[in-house]
Amino acid sequence: MTDQPLRTLLCYGNNQNFFDLPRAEIGPVWEATQALLSQLKGLDGLEIIGTxxxxxxxxxxxxxxxxxxxxxxxxxxxxxxxxxxGLLRSVMVGEHALWRYFKVEARMGRELTIRDDVEA
Structure with missing residues (x-):
């Protein structure tokens, strides 16, 4: 066991429900996606490295x-x-959870370090 954090890649995919929306109804999904990202940023124990x-x-x-x-x-x-x-279950787009429009999968591992003391 190590005290090192889990390097995590959260992979999000739009599903067909998103693409079935009329253009005028995409805005609320985008706003909910921004809310999702803000909530991710605020999670205790999760440090976002990049997107x-x-x-x-x-x-x-x-x-x-x-x-x-x-x-x-x-x-x-x-x-x-x-x-x-689980945020896909709690962030809402109107009466639907965001998971109606996206799915997520997480990949977890450890940071791969690049050593300076090894010659190519």
Whole structure:
């Protein structure tokens, strides 16, 4: 066991429900997505390292790789990763939870360090 944080990649994918929305109804989903990201940033035990949006080169539903967007973070443990994933259940878009429009999968591991004392 180590005290090192879990390097975590949260992978989010739009599903067909998102693409079935009329253009005028996409705004509330975007606002809810911003709320999700703000809540992630505020989670105790989760430090966001960076984000990556793949929407310029990936269009359409994401049921797996490639995902729509990613959040790379260090997590204190699996419980906070579970809490991060669970935000799709509690962030609302009108009467529906955000998971109506997105799915999330988390990949957890350890930081891969690049050593300076090894020659190429």
């Amino acid at each position: 990556f949006d793949d929407d310029a080169h990936m269009v359409g539903p994401s049921s797996g790789w490639p995902w729509t967007f990613y959040v790379l973070a260090d997590a204190r443990g699996q419980a906070v990763v579970q809490e991060a994933c």
